Each structure stands twice: as C-alpha cells, then as structure tokens.
Amino acid sequence: MSRSSGPASQAWHFTREFLRDPQAIGAVLPSSPFLARRMAAMVPDGPGLVIELGPGMGPVTKALLARGIDASDLVLVEQAPTMVRHLRHLFPQLEVIEGDAARLQEMIAHRGKVRAIVSSLPLRTIPREIVDRIFQQLPAVSQQGTVFIQFTYHFRSSCQGLPTEFRRGRPAMVLRNLPPARIDQFIFHGKGSV
Numbered sequence: 001m002s003r004s005s006g007p008a009s010q011a012w013h014f015t016r017e018f019l020r021d022p023q024a025i026g027a028v029l030p031s032s033p034f035l036a037r038r039m040a041a042m043v044p045d046g047p048g049l050v051i052e053l054g055p056g057m058g059p060v061t062k063a064l065l066a067r068g069i070d071a072s073d074l075v076l077v078e079q080a081p082t083m084v085r086h087l088r089h090l091f092p093q094l095e096v097i098e099g100d101a102a103r104l105q106e107m108i109a110h111r112g113k114v115r116a117i118v119s120s121l122p123l124r125t126i127p128r129e130i131v132d133r134i135f136q137q138l139p140a141v142s143q144q145g146t147v148f149i150q151f152t153y154h155f156r157s158s159c160q161g162l163p164t165e166f167r168r169g170r171p172a173m174v175l176r177n178l179p180p181a182r183i184d185q186f187i188f189h190g191k192g193s194v
Contacts, residue, residue, distance in 0.1 A: 030056060030057050030059050031056075031059045031060060031120060031151070031177065031181075032059070032174075032176065032177040032178060033059065033063065034174050034176040034177055035059075035060075035151060035174045035177040035181050035183070036059040036060045036062065036063035037063045037066075037067075038172055038174050038183055039060055039063065039118055039120075039149055039151060039183055040060065040063035040064045040066070040067040040069070040118075041067065042116075042118075042147065042149050042169075042172070042183065042185050043064065043067065043069065043115070043116040043118065043147065043149070044115055044116060044145070044147055046115055047073075047113070047115065048073065048112065048113040048114055048115030048116075048143075048146075049073055049074075049075055049108070049111060049112055049113065049114045049115065050064060050069050050073055050074050050075070050114075050115060050116045050117075050118060051075050051077060051104070051108060051114055051116070051117045051118070051141070052064065052074065052075070052076045052077065052118045052119075052120075053077050053101045053104075053117060053118070053119040053120065053121050053134075054077070054078065054079075054101070054119060054120040054121040054122070055076045055077075055078055055083075055087060055096075055120065056078070056080075056083055056120060057083065057086060057087075058086070058087055058090055058091065060118060060120055061074070061076060061087070061091060061094070064118065065091075071091075071093040071094055074094055074095075075094075075095045075097065075108060075111065076091070076094055076095065076096045076097065077097045077099055077101055077104065077107060077108075078096060078097070078098060078099075079098070079099065079100055079101070081098060084096055084098040101119075101121060101134045101137070102130055102133035102134050102137065103137070104134070104137040104138070104141055105137045105140045105141055108141060113143050114141050114142060114143065114146050115143075115145070115146060115147070116146065116147045116148075116149065117138065117141070117142075117146065117147070117148045117149070118149045119148070119149065119150045119151075120151065121134070121150070123150065123152070123158040123159070124152065124154060124158050128161075131161065132161055135159075135161055135162050135163060136163070138162070138163060138166070138188075139163050139165050139166075139188070139190055142165075142188040142190070143188065144188065144189065144190070144191075145187060145188065146187070146188040147169070147185060147186070147187055147188075148162070148166055148185070148186045148187075148188070149183060149184070149185050149186075150183070150184050150186075151174075151181045151182065151183045151184070152181065152182050152184070153179050153180070153181055153182075154182065155182060156182075157171070157182070157184045158184075159184055159186065162186060163190075165188055165189055165190030166186035166187065166188055166189075167186060167187055167189050168184070168185075168186055169184075169185035169186060169187055170185065171183060171184050171185070172185075
C-alpha cells in the first residue's frame with residue numbers, strides 16, 4: 001500500500017470530506033474493522049452481486065473482499081468524487097460507480113441478480129425525502145432472498161420507511177466500534193424486477 005493510501009492519509013481524506021459536507025458523511029470516524037467484518041459476515045453465500053452503498057474510504061469494502069466476495073460480484077456506489085478517486089486507486093479491480101443511491105436502479109440495470117445491498121449511508125442525516133427515494137429503489141433491484149444491511153450509531157434502527165417487502169432479520173450490536181454501532185438486516189420477500 002502506498003503512503004497515499006495509508007491509515008493517516010485515509011483519516012485525512014475522511015476528515016476533509018466530513019468537514020466539506022458533514023451531512024453527507026454522517027460520521028466523524030470511518031467504520032472500524034470490527035463493524036466492517038460483522039457487516040460482511042451478514043452477506044449470504046451464493047451467486048449474485050453485492051452492492052455497497054456509501055463505501056467512503058473502503059473499510060467495509062476490504063472486509064467484503066476478505067470475506068471472499070469475488071471482485072467481479074462487488075459494485076461500489078459512492079457520491080463524493082474525492083472518495084470515488086480514492087476507491088478506484090485503492091481497489092482497481094472493482095467497479096466503482098460515481099452516483100446517487102437514489103438512482104440505484106438506473107445505475108445497476110442489467111447487471112444481474114443482487115444477493116446483498118450493504119449500506120453505510122448516513123440515513124439519519126440525509127433528508128427524509130432522499131432516504132425515501134433510496135428505499136423506493138431497493139425492491140426493483142432485489143430478488144427473493146436479497147439482503148439489505150444497514151448500520152447506525154443509534155440504538156434504534158434507521159430503516160423506518162423501508163418497503164414492506166423487506167422483513168426484519170436479527171440485528172447485531174458491535175460494541176468494539178467507536179461509537180458502538182447497531183447493524184440491521186432485512187430480507188426481501190417479494191417480486192423484484194431484476
């Protein structure tokens with residue numbers, strides 16, 4: 001790993017993005033390896049794409065690859081241009097889409113079945129109407145059994161308003177993250193259009 005992608009450089013990039021747009025970043029620190037590994041462990045085995053929303057500096061991306069998700073199955077969707085450049089430098093083997101998760105269906109159309117959507121989006125700081133637009137995209141890109149995984153630093157889920165086709169799985173707490181985090185898992189039980 002080059003100096004430009006080391007931990008100090010990553011922390012600087014993350015902090016700079018937070019200061020530039022705190023509402024879009026939603027956290028002062030990147031996700032810990034403990035949180036990242038726990039989220040990656042919730043991705044089911046089998047065929048299909050794994051879509052990561054809001055990968056930021058890539059801690060969950062690293063955990064997904066370490067978990068055994070094939071690079072050809074992993075697609076990153078990031079809105080911040082500086083983070084997109086960082087991700088493309090750090091993970092040249094991955095497809096990184098610069099775009100808004102509220103246009104997810106359009107961005108991943110015709111890419112095949114989706115087995116999991118792993119989200120680090122700061123849903124509590126994003127305006128509600130945008131969160132609703134993001135949630136409206138999810139059934140259209142899902143198939144029976146697709147898993148939606150989202151973390152929050154709040155003790156309650158940040159997924160109010162998720163379409164009813166997604167049924168709640170068992171949440172997990174990651175106390176070794178700073179601050180402690182909650183991970184919610186929802187499983188799609190409906191008819192998607194992928």
